[in-house]
Amino acid sequence: xxxxxxxxxxxxxxxxxxxxxxxxxxxxxxxxxxxxxxxxxxxxxxxxxxxxxxxxxxxxxxxxxxxxxxxxxxxxxxxxxxxxxxxxxxxxxxxxxxxxxxxxxxxxxxxxxxxxxxxxxxxxxxxxxxxxxxxxxxxxxxxxxxxxxxxxxxxxxxxxxxxxxxxxxxxxxxxxxxxxxxxxxxxxxxxxxxxxxxxxxxxxxxxxxxxxxxxxxxxxxxxxxxxxxxxxxxxxxxxxxxxxxxxxxxxxxxxxxxxxxxxxxxxxxxxxxxxxxxxxxxxxxxxxxxxxx
Numbered sequence: 096x097x098x099x100x101x102x103x104x105x106x107x108x109x110x111x112x113x114x115x116x117x118x119x120x121x122x123x124x125x126x127x128x129x130x131x132x133x134x135x136x137x138x139x140x141x142x143x144x145x146x147x148x149x150x151x152x153x154x155x156x157x158x159x160x161x162x163x164x165x166x167x168x169x170x171x172x173x174x175x176x177x178x179x180x181x182x183x184x185x186x187x188x189x190x191x192x193x194x195x196x197x198x199x200x201x202x203x204x205x206x207x208x209x210x211x212x213x214x215x216x217x218x219x220x221x222x223x224x225x226x227x228x229x230x231x232x233x234x235x236x237x238x239x240x241x242x243x244x245x246x247x248x249x250x251x252x253x254x255x256x257x258x259x260x261x262x263x264x265x266x267x268x269x270x271x272x273x274x275x276x277x278x279x280x281x282x283x284x285x286x287x288x289x290x291x292x293x294x295x296x297x298x299x300x301x302x303x304x305x306x307x308x309x310x311x312x313x314x315x316x317x318x319x320x321x322x323x324x325x326x327x328x329x330x331x332x333x334x335x336x337x338x339x340x341x342x343x344x345x346x347x348x349x350x351x352x353x354x355x356x357x358x359x360x361x362x363x364x365x366x367x368x369x370x371x372x373x374x375x376x377x378x379x380x381x382x383x384x385x386x387x388x
Contacts, residue, residue, distance in 0.1 A: 156183040156191075159364065161383025163198070169375040171335075174200045178383070188215050192225070198232065201335050205232015209239070219247045223259075234334050238264045243275065253281040257291070267340065269332045272296045287312040297331035302343050304331035317359060322352040330372070346372035360387050 158181035165174035176198035183191045190213040197206040211225025223243040229235035243259035259275035277291025293306040306328035314320035327347040334340050348370045356362040361384070368379035 153186050154183060155388060157181055157385050157387045159383045159385035161364065161381060163379065163381045165368075165377050165379040167375055167377050171375050172202055174198060174379075176200075189213070190215075198235075200232065200234050203231070203233050203337070205235050206230050207232070207235045211241075219252065221245050233266050233337055235266070236263050237266055238262075241273075251281075251283075253283075255279040255281075265332070265334060267332075267334055267338060269297055269299065269340070271298075271331065285313055285315050293328075295331050300342075302331040304329040304343070306330075314354070317356050319356065320352075320354040322350075322354075324350040324352075326350075333372075335374075341372075341374055344373055346370065354385075361385070362387075 158179070160179045161177070163174070163176040163178065167173060176196060178194065178196040180194035180196075181192070183193075185191070192209075192211045192213070194209045195206065198204065207227060207229045209225060209227035211223060213221060213223040215221040222245065223241070225239075225241045227239040228237065239261070241259065241261040243257050245255050245257040248254040248256065255278065257275070257277045257279070259273075261271075261273035261275070263271040263273065265271070272295070274294045274296075275291060277289065279287065279289040281287050289310040289312070291308055293308075295304040295306065296302070297304065306326060308324060308326035310322060310324035312320060312322045325348070328345070330342075330344055330346050332340050332342050348368065350366065350368045352364065352366040354362065354364045364381070364383040364385060366379075366381040368377075368381075370377040370379070
């Protein structure tokens with residue numbers, strides 16, 4: 096798996112999939128569990144030169160399977176989930192991300208399905224589009240669509256800016272529009288910093304909910320990646336039961352992800368998460384095993 100794909104995986108899954116603890120009904124790009132929607136998968140700005148005589152691999156990627164468990168306070172039942180997700184990179188021009196996530200949450204259970212594509216137009220411009228739907232689980236969306244456009248800047252193309260828009264149709268009476276703006280900076284050392292803002296507008300009621308976040312990544316491809324992410328702000332709607340919602344409140348979430356390669360192809364991912372709102376707290380744990388190809 097090339098450097099571009101590896102870092103896309105970290106920024107997306109570590110901090111591109113639906114959020115496991117998606118309390119707030121916001122729009123999220125496909126591939127890092129966190130309560131506040133993560134930014135779209137970034138593409139590494141500088142690709143290392145391949146050794147002379149090395150054949151180009153037309154297809155690369157990874158597949159990951161794992162378990163998720165969340166402990167909730169204030170009388171809420173714990174959550175338990177299982178997932179399969181992955182990425183397929185075709186000639187560094189199209190990066191496809193997919194996920195199947197089954198979750199038991201708030202006394203119900205259901206499965207979410209999503210697929211997305213990041214298309215590279217030029218060395219400076221790329222875009223991501225994803226769609227998702229679900230079977231069962233009142234907490235999952237009926238339909239979710241997201242689109243993002245990104246541009247690389249500066250001499251090493253180490254700065255990436257992104258704008259985006261999303262639509263989320265919930266299984267109760269509400270639906271959301273999500274507007275996103277963010278930036279990612281790649282330092283020469285193995286550090287990446289990312290910051291962004293989701294601005295959510297929920298109907299009915301025209302309820303607005305800004306959700307800023309910041310994430311810091313350290314690591315090297317085929318060795319390890321560590322991602323620390325902090326999100327805060329307000330939530331518009333959160334469905335906590337059949338026809339039961341809490342609305343317009345503040346919340347915070349901290350996520351720490353460690354992705355470690357044991358061999359050139361195999362490794363594991365461990366993630367911990369803490370979420371707080373005025374109604375309950377949540378302690379989340381996730382473990383997955385992945386294989387690069």
